[in-house]
Amino acid sequence: MKFALALAAPALLLTAPVLAATQRPLPYKAVGTEPGWTLSIDRGLIRYVGDYGRTKVTTKAPVARPSFNGLRYVTRRITVDVTRVRCSDGMSDRVFPDKVTVKVGRRTVSGCGGNPIIASAPAIAGAWRIESVSGQLTRGAKSASITFSDDRVSGNTGCNGFSGAFRFERGFLTAGPLASTRMACPPRGMAQEQAILGVLGQRLSVSSNQNGKLVLSGRGQARLVLSPARRD
Template identity: 70%
Template sequence: MKFAPAVILIFTAPALLLTGTAFAQRERAPLYEAVGTEPGWTLAIDRDLIRYVGDYGRTRVTASAPEPRPSFNGRRYVTDRIIVDITNVRCSDGMSDRVYPDKVTVTIGRRTVSGCGGASIAAPAPAPASALSGAWRIESVGGLPTRGPKLASVTFTGNRIGGSTGCNNFGGTYRFERGFLVTGPLMATQMGCQPGVMTQELAILGAFNQRLSVSSNRSGKLVLSGRGQTRLVLVPAFSGRR
């Protein structure tokens, strides 16, 4: 793979953990997580905070986490900025065919979005390693649709992996260990993009820094899943399709 002339960075596990607080925070898994699509959003509830990210990262709400109120078949968190309703009923996220124990509704002002939460209780069967071969568009990362000046993509050829985060190009090697996809070390060009796209880049490279399970859903998409809500959804990179 050819890279545009630029400074080259080598991403290894220790390096990623030292790039900022984002990865350190991910290591401390929240007590509860939820995710939604169309538009993509994520929610994390800790002992002290509720953190919501939506609208391609443009909407961010952080509020102190109160004691939840009992509700019909679930619980409710009410603050001045955000209301979270968690209902104990099976929920499918609609993208990866994963099934979660809760349906989650988030209300911010006059706007309400819905999704799924809790630890996944059912997942698609693992896809064979051969299913990775070829070029893919990265449709979403962590439940958020990708964007940027370039198409977020990844290609698997032989034992080589390469692609774009939507801003920078990356490349390296990959292998399978005990059924998990393992990459690295990866090299990436270093060009600046809008803050939201750079956050997306950290999420994509951070995902590939983990051991990922590989599965496929009914729509023919590949789902690469890591710790917590780490998830890349890939669709075939047909010519002209974005």
């Protein structure tokens, strides 16, 4: 009996990582750039759209095989490798928990998968420079900025100042209503102001990356990228 138990124990140690590796929340999504592609695993199907929409594959999702620090899905048409390591998508400044490699035919592309890593409440506190809004770098005589302190938010769009209350709950930021000054600015400055306040008017997911930036993401392409403000 003791001999049988001694054999069983290593078996349990071997199967535990396998079970842990196969437990990934669904639906699972991944994205890559250059060329742009997206992938989803949900409801028993793998759906891949690559080459900016020119390549499309939909196939039945097999049982995932455990691989080194991750999972592998192997089908006749597509192979998907998910590796548990932090990954930046190179476009939005967001950081994801997984690196994802997709092979379709002779073509192999790489990107990131899983839900973006969420910033914690202390991570957003302090002063930030608004680096870009919806993919456009901010410009103006004044630096676009934002500060989070306790339950208050304040800042400048590069044109007018703004302030108001905000809530940060479970990785989501809700600001407003926001009050702002009404100084007239050049058309470019006014357009930038409308874009910034438009993003801040949405419920935003907040993620952080390894460069110390925050990414506030709303609907579609609505996004603010914040970098730590320089201290004089």
